[in-house]
Amino acid sequence: MYAQLVDTGVKRVKGLDEMSPEERNFQEKIDAEIKIEPKNWMPEAYRRTLIRQMSQHAHSEIVGMLPEKNWLTRAPNLKRKLQLLAKIQDEAGHGLYLYSAMETLGADRDEEVAKLHSGEVKYSSIFNYPTRSWADMGTVGWLVDGAAIVNQVVLQRTSYGPYSRAMIRICKEESFHQRQGYQILLHMMREGTEEQKAMVQDSINRFWWPALMMFGPHDGDSPNSAQSMQWKIKRMSNDDLRQRFIDQTIPQLELLGCTVPDPDLKWNEERGHYDFGEIDWSEFYSVLKGNGPCNRDRLRTRRNAIENGAWVREAARVHAEKHNKADVA
Amino acid sequence: MSDWTLFEVFVRSKHGLNHRHVGSVHAADAAMALENARELYTRRSEGVSIWVVPSAQITASSPDEKEPLFDPSDDKVYRHATFYDLPKEVGHM
Ligand SMILES: [Fe+2]
Numbered sequence: 001m002y003a004q005l006v007d008t009g010v011k012r013v014k015g016l017d018e019m020s021p022e023e024r025n026f027q028e029k030i031d032a033e034i035k036i037e038p039k040n041w042m043p044e045a046y047r048r049t050l051i052r053q054m055s056q057h058a059h060s061e062i063v064g065m066l067p068e069k070n071w072l073t074r075a076p077n078l079k080r081k082l083q084l085l086a087k088i089q090d091e092a093g094h095g096l097y098l099y100s101a102m103e104t105l106g107a108d109r110d111e112e113v114a115k116l117h118s119g120e121v122k123y124s125s126i127f128n129y130p131t132r133s134w135a136d137m138g139t140v141g142w143l144v145d146g147a148a149i150v151n152q153v154v155l156q157r158t159s160y161g162p163y164s165r166a167m168i169r170i171c172k173e174e175s176f177h178q179r180q181g182y183q184i185l186l187h188m189m190r191e192g193t194e195e196q197k198a199m200v201q202d203s204i205n206r207f208w209w210p211a212l213m214m215f216g217p218h219d220g221d222s223p224n225s226a227q228s229m230q231w232k233i234k235r236m237s238n239d240d241l242r243q244r245f246i247d248q249t250i251p252q253l254e255l256l257g258c259t260v261p262d263p264d265l266k267w268n269e270e271r272g273h274y275d276f277g278e279i280d281w282s283e284f285y286s287v288l289k290g291n292g293p294c295n296r297d298r299l300r301t302r303r304n305a306i307e308n309g310a311w312v313r314e315a316a317r318v319h320a321e322k323h324n325k326a327d328v329a
Numbered sequence: 330m331s332d333w334t335l336f337e338v339f340v341r342s343k344h345g346l347n348h349r350h351v352g353s354v355h356a357a358d359a360a361m362a363l364e365n366a367r368e369l370y371t372r373r374s375e376g377v378s379i380w381v382v383p384s385a386q387i388t389a390s391s392p393d394e395k396e397p398l399f400d401p402s403d404d405k406v407y408r409h410a411t412f413y414d415l416p417k418e419v420g421h422m
């Protein structure tokens with residue numbers, strides 16, 4: 001999802017009877033749905049995995065602003081521009097809530113951002129795709145935020161208190177994002193020219209598969225899932241979340257009067273779910289490795305933002321120091 | 330940013346309610362922390378008042394002290410209103 005392939009560093013999930021008294025006490029709290037708070041005892045691997053997951057999640061919110069800022073100065077009118085601006089500001093906020101929650105685990109924000117810049121820690125694969133048309137602002141809000149919501153709704157029940165509370169805040173704000181996006185597309189489909197309608201379909205064609213990849217590899221190819229599920233920092237499997245997303249999205253697609261580029265997509269009466277075709281996993285892994293259409297550009301933009309802002313942070317620090325001295329004197 | 334201070338943020342959501350902890354911000358000083366907190370935690374109608382406190386200034390109970398500090402004092406039943414049986418005629422009290 002926003003955090004794909006989070007390594008737990010754990011080879012095999014332990015049973016209660018194999019755990020130390022501290023570990024068992026911890027696991028029993030989790031089993032009883034008691035939230036873990038910053039000062040509580042926790043296994044080192046739990047702490048490390050959470051830092052990795054939350055930092056990836058935060059980086060995704062931050063990098064996720066970049067494909068959208070691409071259209072900020074070219075929004076079709078002032079109303080759409082203000083809406084997009086508000087949405088992007090929310091995403092910055094989501095990144096900061098998550099960094100703040102991550103810091104309660106003793107992680108340092110600057111160090112984690114440096115890991116993003118060096119490529120050591122990833123962000124969601126979806127943000128490595130370009131936004132070529134205005135319709136992409138609709139598709140991103142509808143499909144990308146839509147997929148993120150499916151994941152984040154479940155994460156509201158995650159075992160780590162600060163993470164769970166950040167998710168609850170984020171979820172409150174996300175539905176505006178998705179509705180905003182869907183309305184852009186609906187408006188283009190209902191009021192638009194033939195060319196604008198084609199633009200919507202083209203946009204959906206480009207984003208459909210990458211959106212499905214957001215949920216990560218199949219459960220069988222997701223070696224860290226079992227441990228993350230036991231710790232309840234993951235609460236539903238990748239495949240189940242993906243299925244849930246598809247099931248709720250297809251009726252919305254039909255209302256738009258559009259299609260997705262998947263000849264195998266069809267309702268399965270027996271399962272009560274949509275069947276769908278196989279994802280091109282080689283594309284997913286190649287984007288994660290850094291070879292998507294925009295990986296280099298995204299990281300360069302982030303690095304420049306931090307480097308070019310250095311003098312502002314320094315000036316603020318010096319200003320504060322000067323005033324502190326003046327106040328003491 | 331590491332040489333900036335970490336502040337904890339508390340927001341009063343409505344008049345008449347207590348301030349509640351909502352998260353933290355980094356800032357060079359308290360005035361900046363307040364501005365950052367306003368942008369970050371009250372973009373909609375989340376609050377009418379904000380406090381920011383340097384995280385280092387907060388003294389927290391350690392989780393190990395859990396028993397003595399948070400003992401529910403179940404043996405002191407007389408601390409609860411329900412301990413006092415009164416005749417029906419008294420009505421609601
Ligand atoms: Fe977000």
Ligand SMILES: [Fe+2]
Pocket residue numbers: 061064091145148
């Ligand atoms: Fe997002």
Ligand SMILES: [Fe+2]
Pocket residue numbers: 091145174177
């Ligand atoms: Fe969003």
